[in-house]
Amino acid sequence: MKPAQFSYIAPETVEEVLAALAEHGDEAKVLAGGQSLVPMMNFRLARPSVIVDIGRLAADESLDGISVDEGTLRIGARVRHRQLEHFPANGLGPADGPLGSLLRGLARWVGHLPIRVRGTFGGSIAHADPAAEWCIMAQTLGAEMVVRSSTRPMRIVAAEDFFETVFTTSLEPEELLTEVRLPVLGPDWRVGFCEFARRAGDFAVVAALTALRIEDGSIVEARVGAGGVAGTPVRLRAAEAALVGAIPTPAVFHEAGLAATGEVDPSGDIHGSAGYRRDLTGVMVRRALGAESIPTPV
Ligand SMILES: Cc1cc2nc3c(=O)[nH]c(=O)nc-3n(C[C@H](O)[C@H](O)[C@H](O)COP(=O)(O)OP(=O)(O)OC[C@H]3O[C@@H](n4cnc5c(N)ncnc54)[C@H](O)[C@@H]3O)c2cc1C
Structure with missing residues (x-):
């Protein structure tokens, strides 16, 4: 299939991008790596009449940089998945603890190599x-999205307010996502991830991400999230509650998995029924909690 007709704008500065988005409103779409937008246009699931390509902008620190600032890791919107697979590229010592392991490990689960080379964070x-x-990572860790437009001041949007439903965020048509901020996880955090997909490189049927802060052998803080079980990635608060205060053991992880199963209400589709996804959520959470490292897709 070929896309519907569109006009193409390749601005040279962020200000020109913002001006183009403000001028064309919901007729326009930002083109970044094109790994989701172009297939959607080819299938005519998206029919923007104006494409604003941010791939030809001159290098811009806010869009292309990765930096650490007082416990916060900032990742520019134009950073490619592949760069995160090799994180940290430029010696970001403090961030290269559990969060670094998570970024490198998760990047390998994003599609295939050609998609990771072109697609952006x-x-x-x-x-x-x-x-x-x-x-899933942004929702679970409580990321903040930095959003700019030419019509209003810069906004910082919490992940839970950013993701609204499937393929829908609180971004306005004239807004550009420029940066995502993540909390740096100190050495007392232990991270885990588990994903079930039908084939390597496919999107997850269900995936779970966990982060536990452990002090004196007990879990003092827990973040548990999952994807593939609702219109947005979700925080699993009942599973988190089952973990906080406990000693991390397989039995506790099993209980947290059961709590996760009880708090999701997924829909079924051709990849799995609602009941299958619900059960799978518990299994993914339990395995992520017990994982010694982020697994490599096979
Ligand atoms: C075969 C295949 C398998 C894949 N498997 C996976 C997978 O397993 N896991 C996974 O996570 N992804 C997967 N992807 C998607 C891939 O990760 C995409 O790279 C990513 O979803 C979109 O990034 P992009 O830079 O290509 O964005 P684009 O395709 O260019 O844009 C996607 C959307 O985001 C908007 N947009 C892009 N950048 C901005 C911005 N800065 N501000 C505002 N709006 C913006 C665009 O307007 C568009 O609506 C797969 C893709 C393919 C083709």
Whole structure:
């Protein structure tokens, strides 16, 4: 299939991007790596009449940089999945603890190599597929999205207010996602991830991400999230409650998995019934909690 007719704008500065988005409103779409937008246009699931390509902008620190600032890791929207697979590229010592392991490990689960070379971190977040690894991470860790436009002051949007439903965020048509901020996880955090997909490189049927802060052998803080079980990635608060205060053991992880199963209400589709996805959520959570490292897709 070929896309419907569109006009193409390739601005040279962020200000020109914002001006183009403000001028064309919901007729326009940002083109980043094109790994989701172009297939959707080819299938005529998206029919923007104006494409604003951010791939030809001159290098821009806010869009292309990865930096650490007082406990916060900032990832520019135009950073490619492949760059995160090799994180940290430029010696970001403090961030290269559990969060670094998570970024490197999760990146390998995003599609195939050619997709990771072209696709961008911000494109994945803005596309808001509820099973996308970066969206699950953003929701679970409580990321903040930095959003700019020419019509109002810069906004910082919490992940829980950013993801609205399938492929839908609180971004306005004239807004550009420029950066995502993540909390740096210190050495007392232990991270885990588990994903079930039908084939390597496919989107997850269900995936779970966990982060536990352990002090004196007990869990003092827990973050548990899942994708593929609702219109957005979700925080699993009952599973988190089952973990906080406990000693991390397989039995506790089993209880947290059961709690996760009880708190999701997924829909069924051709990849799995609602009941299957619900049960799978518990299994993914339990395995993520017990994982010694982020697994490699096979
Ligand atoms: C075969 C295949 C398998 C894949 N498997 C996976 C997978 O397993 N896991 C996964 O997470 N992803 C997967 N993807 C999607 C891939 O990760 C995409 O790269 C990503 O979803 C979109 O990033 P992009 O830079 O290509 O964005 P684009 O396709 O260019 O844009 C996607 C959407 O986001 C908007 N957008 C992009 N950047 C911005 C911005 N800065 N501000 C505002 N809006 C913006 C666009 O307007 C568009 O609506 C797969 C893709 C393919 C083709």
